Structures are given as structure tokens and as C-alpha cells.
Amino acid sequence: MSAFSLAVLASGRGSNLQALLDAIADGRLPARIVGVFSDKPACKALAIAGAAGLHAVAHRPRDYADRDAHDQALFDAVAAVQPDLIVCAGYLRIISERTVRRFESRMINIHPSLLPRHPGLDTHARVLAAGETEHGASVHAVIPALDAGPVLAQARIPVLAGDTPEALAERLLPREHALLVASVALLATGRARLGAAGFEFDGHPLAAPLQLGADNHLRPEPGHA
DSSP: OOOEEEEEEOSSOOHHHHHHHHHHHTTSSOEEEEEEEESOTTOHHHHHHHHTTOOEEEOOGGGSSSHHHHHHHHHHHHHHTOOSEEEESSOOSOOOHHHHHHTTTSEEEEESSOTTSSOSSOHHHHHHHTTOSEEEEEEEEOOSSTTOSOEEEEEEEEOOTTOOHHHHHHHHHHHHHHHHHHHHHHHHHTSEEEETTEEEETTEEOSSOEEEOTTSOEEOOTTOO
16 A cells, blocks of 8 residues: 655745654654645745655746636646645645635645634734733644634644744744644544544544644543543
8 A cells, every 4th residue: 555645735944844754754654745836936845845856846826817727727736646635834825715625625734823713824923912821733624714624633832921923933833843743644544534524533523623742642632532
């Protein structure tokens, strides 16, 4: 049986892509990356893909008439590598509804907030502005509504006195990487799957997002085992 295959979408520095590559290399993630796809040809994620010898494709939105045309071209390239799972790992464009429907139940995103709190951008600053004491990241299924799909798993960190958006983002990043790797590993091994009613874990409906422990393993939230 061939390894569980991933297509990774990224727009920026590619740190989540690198985390996936590192986890595959050291055996923590039983998967292979069959392509990296971007809307930004000059982004660092594509440089990481090139250095790793991965198939890489970029399509600039400005080269297309509209969002649907851009998504058609980029996601035709994704479909050509026949991934088992599409991982949006710092992909910063809203994906058209038609494209989301095309890959329904096969696409996840990692978002830097404890969803459903703070969908969209600037989450670190918004957490501080709201005076919250806890921050985190979420891995969720992609649906047409922005950052609103069923949540598989979350990682949490405290907000500390004197935190800035930059300090909060830097402290969250390693937990974000661990969260993405652990979540993809569950999907790759079949312990987690996305069904019509949301995620299932070990064959049972997931009542609340799994939580990332200090050991970087995901477990049911207390009271939801």
C-alpha cells in the first residue's frame, strides 16, 4: 500500500511545511508530500519545496480573470497529483466555494486561534485587544464559510503579561507545528476521519476538539472521552 499522500498549500515562509517534512523524515508522520502549491511564486515555502526535491507549482492570482479562474488552475494542478489530503499550511487566500465543494472532506487548514474565536487575520493582536488569557491554534476542515469547518484538534498557550502580537505568535509557532503534525498523523493512520457529521476519532463522533498535550500527543478533552 502506498503511503498516505499530502498536497500542501502555502503562501509564506513555509514553517509548517518544514515541520511536516521533518516529521516524515524522522518517522513521526507516516505520509509523503506529493506536491506543494502556492499563489506566491517567490515565497519561501516554494524554496523549501525545491530544496527537498518536491513537485512545486505556483499560480499568481493577478494572471487570472477572477478567483474562480485562479482556483481552477491551481487546484487542477493539485488534483493531478491525486492527494489523499490537502493541507492548507499558511495558505492566505480565501478559496472559492466551487473549489471547496470539489475537494469536500479532503482539505484541512491550520489557523492561529482557538476557533470559533477569531476567524480571519490578525488573530494575535485581536486576542490581546480582547484581554483574553488564553490563545492557541486549531486544525479544522475547510468549508465555504471562513474558518468555520469542524475542528479536529487544538493547541493552547497562556497569554502572558506584557505579550505583544509578535511575542505571542513566536511562542505559539512550535505548538502550531506540533499540532499540525499530530493532526495529519491521525488522519494518515485512519484514527481520525471526516464524515458527513464532522470528525470521528477512533470510530466515534468527536464531541469536542482533541487537545495537544505537553508530549505533543492529541487526546480527547477531559469529559469528552
